Every structure is written in structure tokens, then in C-alpha cells.
Amino acid sequence: MIKFPDDFKGILKNAKKVAILTGAGISAESGVPTFRGEGGIWNKFKPEELATVDAFMSNPKLVWEWYLWRRQIMSEVGPNPAHYALVDMESLYDDFSLITQNVDGLHRMAGSKNIYEVHGNISLNKCLDCSRPYDGEINIDDGELPQCQCGGKIRPDVVWFGEMLPADIINKAFAASERAELFFSIGTSALVHPAASLPVTAKQNGAYLVEVNLDPTPLSDYADYTIHGPAGEIMPEIVEKIAELKEDSK
């Protein structure tokens, strides 16, 4: 059971503009591994060692193996109660923006509408050189890597460390954070910028900042309210409370 202090209840009920930032933790209960923490074969690599152009140039097969492993997992999983709670939450606020660092597409699959995928989508490919989309099959078993018609290497269409985020999407994400009265940071270690700056931007512009995470993060002490626990349990409880508060005030 979550505690609902008065200031939290007040903002849940009265806010008109809401922005959410999600990270890998929101998909953990769906069975998608997070990037940091936990065991697993890929844990001996840091994401910063695999998700970069340099890593891809020096060992494209290894980077593709990592992405194909993640794609395989993502093709077998579906949204969990936290994703669905955010779909319901969107229907309760006039101005609602869901910013996600996740490339798994689970918010879209759940039915959320106003989504900003700031790190791209893992199901898409593009050319490393000319950026042309590539929708052919990726098969690395024979040692051959897919090539674009321009001769460039095909890579996953996600944002890597050191790369710019898609400008229109990240600009809209910052604008939503600046105008938000209520901001939730859910299941993210809040370490990777610029996404990690969004909750700070929101609070600096007057938003009430809530963090939902299993463990403490650099944001925990800064947030107005921090709730530790699994997003799949906490978010449905919060959204149920919002509906109840709004119903009571009718």
C-alpha cells in the first residue's frame, strides 16, 4: 500500500499538465532485462561498450548479437500492468506526454498515444553511412553482415552513446517537461543524459516530481516524493487513486 500524503493527492487531483519519463525498469516485469544491475551473459559488457559507433565499427557482429538477443526477448514479451496504468492515466489528464528511453515499443503496444521514443525503436534498422531505412532480414549466422545499397553497414535504428537524439522528439520532450505541473520518473537509473535532465528541468520549472523505482537513484533525494517498489504494482495503485480523487471532486 502506497501512502498518499496531502500534497501528492492535491497535485494528482488538480494537475492539468503531466509528463512521464520511463526507463528499462518499467519493462523489467514484462521480462525485458534492464541495462544496469542484475546478472546475465551480457552483464560483463557495459551498455557504453556496446551501444556506440566505435563498438559497432570494431566488432559489428558482437553488437548485432547483443541487439538480436534483445530483439528476440522483446518479440516474446508484452506490456505489464505499469504500461497499462499509463494508458489509463493518459485518459485522466488533458495534457499528457509519455517520454520513454525504452526501445521495446511496449508503451505503444499497450495503447499509449502521446509517446516520445527518445532513444529510437529496436525493431527498425538503418544504414550507418546514409541513414536509409533497411527492412531486410538480419542474419549474422553465416558471418555476413547486412549491407545497404550504398555499401554502408546496416545498424539498429537506435540512439547510441555519443550520438544526437532525434531533435524534434527530444525538443518536444523538453517542452513537455518544462510545462508539466506533475512529472513521474519511472524505472530509470537517471544516469544517461539528456533524458536524465528531463525530471530536473521539470522540477526547476515548478513541477511536483515523483520517482518510482525499486532502488534509490541520484534523483531520489531531489524528488518531491519517492516511492520504492515495482512499477507494475505501484502505477496501477496510483492511477486508481487519481480516478477516485477526480470522481470525488465531481
Ligand code: OAD
Ligand atoms: P537502467 O538499466 O540503467 O536502469 C533501470 C532502473 O530501473 C534501475 O534504477 C532499477 O532500479 C529500476 N527497476 C528495475 N526493475 C524495476 C521495477 N520492476 N520497477 C521499478 N523500477 C525498476 O535503465 P535506463 O535508466 O532505462 O540507452 O537506462 C538508460 C539508458 O541507458 C537506456 O535507454 C539505454 C542505456 O544505455 C541507450 O541505449 C542509448
